[in-house]
Amino acid sequence: MTVERAIANQTEARIRQEQAHESAENSKFGFIVFLLSETMIFLGLFAGYITYKTTTTDWYPAGVTGLETREPLMNTIVLVSSSFVIYVAERYLHDRKLWGFRIFLLATMAMGGYFLWGQAVEWRGLTFGFTDGLFGGTFYLLTGFHGLHVLTGILLQSLMLGRSFIPGNYESGMFGVEATSLFWHFVDVIWIVLYTLIYVWQ
Amino acid sequence: MANISLEPTPSISAQPYPGAPDNWRRFFTFSTDHKVIGIQYIVTSFFFFLVGGTFAMIMRGELITPDADLVDRTVYNALFTMHGSVMLFLWTFPVLVGIGNYLVPLMIGARDMAFPRLNAVSFWMIPIVGILMMVSFLVPGGASQSGWWAYPPVSIQNPTGNLINGQFLWLLAVALSGISSIMGAVNFVTTIFKMRAPGMTWFRTPAFVWSVLAAQLIQLYGLPVLTAGAVMLLSDLSFGTSFFAPERGGNPILYQHFFWFYSHPAVYVMVLPAFGMFSEILPVHARKPLFGYRVVAVSSILITLISGVVWVHHMYASATPGWMRMLFMVTTMLVAVPSGIKVFAWVATIWGGKIRLTTPMLFALGGIINWVFAGVTGIFLGSVPIDIHVNNTYFVVGHFHYVLYGVIVFGIFGGIYHWFPKITGRMYYEGLGKLHFVLTFAGTFLIFLPMHPLGLMGMPRRVASYDPEFAYWNVVASLGGFLLGMATLPFILNMVSAWIRGEPAGNNPWRAYGLEWLTSSPPPVENFEEIPTVISPPYGYGQDQPLIATNEHQEATQVP
């Protein structure tokens, strides 16, 4: 009886371990599904923007002729390159080089921060507001909604940074970091489309 | 090692049974057991079914006479808005998520959903949605009165001028319900993709699981788009933007596209699980395999795909251009093809079987009869010129109640009866069940059929008063409505008394095939003592084929 119980316990332990592994797999799958779904919100907003832009007669509010593209382009370059930086961070983690990981993660956060700051400066300098016609509405809605995502990404990264100091944190896998990185790439791709729609297509 | 699993390991069977009445307290906790959550969903949403039904009873009371004499027009408008919203967002969606939650892990041989905690969070948002909706009756200006579509400009008119108004709370509630649904959908899709038992290939997965997958995929692509539209509407209502406000240059028609891009597919989110339940119930009670199982399974996915490109059929009479009307007419009608595949397969399934008219079987058959009728009127509506006359009349109301009540609620009742012995370990009372069915079927016919002639005669929907020429059919409908309301009572009586002191049912009272019937009733926490290995397709009636490997087999397949 006791022998059987011991074997049973052993089997159960094995199952638990397999389950832990499986659950990391599931989390990753689930996260990708979630991101795909999230993409649809942006597609919806983009479709709205395109419809408004092609059908509205007084697109720009009075006194506005278009958007300044220079600073936003800088911003774009910084954000897009940060995608590579976080990739490097991830590689370091794979090689178990924690300090390299932390430094590059910090760099990503700094670049994200720079982007948000640049966005804030731009918003402050604009002469139109959220309620100024369809252009004002869609502009702030799109950039604001994307900005929220950038902020979320940075928060996730600081969480990952903090957790990297917990000993043994990566023993059961590094799903958190992978998800954060995936999310960051997502935010990036969305921005490229957004930038094209709002700044390039004027 | 082979003989270990033959006797249940004490540690597992000592776990409390989630369905047992003695630990009902679990249902009020943040439990992460998918079975507890499933029951939480079903019971909570049934409460809201009664709430929404009570609204409907007041509406039918108003409509029994032509004049607006029972409630003020604004109250009537709030009633139908909240009736529609409660019935959809607090009854149909959550109850189906609940049934799926309970059954999917059992049917695919998993111990739980992929993300149990997320699951619990999704559920606990539902009561909050309910509270928000109910509280909106108490704020100045009353509950939302813009219909369940919340079309602008009416929805952004806000006569009280308050920031917190009925429409605001409504939007908040719908947004929360959307978040809950997305989390649920991620959970279901991951569970179904990643956690099927060994050997359960796609074409060994039960049709119900397929239909849940098809439905949840719709949530994933549709809901976010509605969210985008809802955010814009909220910002028009509360922050003064002009997205949909014509007086400020906005475009109210665009909102309609956002709304129906989701809300049309949403009707298939609701009906697909009902189809899935029909596909499970019929083979069991006709004792024949599901006819053309593979095609039936795939047709669910086909519906998912087609339903994404038909939304303009709700906007034929809006300011849509002719080419758009024609294009969407063709796509709309094509939905008849996968729907027909299912219907014909069901008919062929019962054909030549050994039919037993148990309560679940009756509800499934009743649902199919109603479905063919409602589907045919759906095809009528799909035709642009025909829709132009009956759009926004009671013909449409008749069409969709035939589906929403006659198919989906029938399916839900059928499903609850069918799996009641599994969920509670006890048998419901067959006599009460049959009484419930007869009253429900008659009530559905009496209230919803007269709506069709009313619509053809030109009675608009959403009116508290109407011309006297419509009085006759409205009286019939109201009486039928009251009958349908009463029909709920035997169901409640049946469920409550059978759960408390029904006959013990045994693990598999229907002698049904399917993993969920191989475990005990009610199933233990974590469902299976050992995850089964599936070796044959579902619905093996008359084939003498075991569904899962016995232990010797399992050993054999595990050794490389």
Add this chain to the structure above:
Amino acid sequence: MKLRAIILISIMAVLDGLLSVWMAQQSYSWFPPQASAEAKLYDQLFSIFVGLGTFIWVGVMVPIFYSLIFHRAAKYDASDGPAIAGSTTLEVIWTLIPVVIVLSLSLVSYRTYDKMGTQGPETLVHLHAPHLMESAYAEPVEREPEEPASVETNPVESVDVTAKQWAWVFHYPEQDVTSTELHLPVDRRVRLVLRSEDVLHGFYVPAFRVKQDVVPNHTIDFEFTPTRTGTYRLRDSMYSGAYFAANQSNVVVQSPQGYQQWLAMAASQTPQPAYNQAADEYSQNNNNVAVRGWKRVVPAPPPVVNYAPRYAEEPESSDDPENHLEG
């Protein structure tokens, strides 16, 4: 055995067909009077759908009920039915037939819609995405040969229709007449110019089987041809808020002479505020209901018009609108 089945099925199909034809004929009686050229087309199309729908519904019901009667398990029979898992031939058949049916239905619907041609030219070239909207309407409206020769196909009568919360106002630009009742000449193609002052409304005359939402900031052209004199109900069909149900009016179709006389008569009258049910109810503060309501959008003041119908003081007065023949 095989032969018996075939004969049985054939008999059922014939019976089903006869029933469907009968239903299709019945369907003409389910409608309000057929008062426009569009209504005639509509009822024909509807009849086709009813016939086919009946055929399909009954066709599915017969085997279901046959099974329910003849394939019931005996009381103590615990055995299973035959293990038939499917049949590719059958599945292909019942996929293809519906495809053919729905494509044909789309085609006949398209042709009917095209003949109705209710979307006027102005709508087709309107502001939004004009490049997308040309195709379906470029071709001229072709009329049924069987239609009365007297029907003018060129829209001669053009009336401005304004919807608001909660009133309908009709303006005849040539005579500068305003009215809260829509008067139209019989057998003439009319063109309405639909506008809304506030929210969405819907222009809907059941006897004409035509409907079009009225959208603020959007001018919509709408055409049809009344073919029967009489008084018909015009209803707001797109939910428009508190007094939506009360936002109704009448359409009076008259002989051309009667119509001209009416125009002349109306033009000679000085404009005065018309009866308006919404404004009236609002001013009475709804004392006649059991449950009081909430704050609502204030109805627009009663429209000031040349002509308001005589019986307007008593709303919903006519039990049988088509008996009020005028002109």
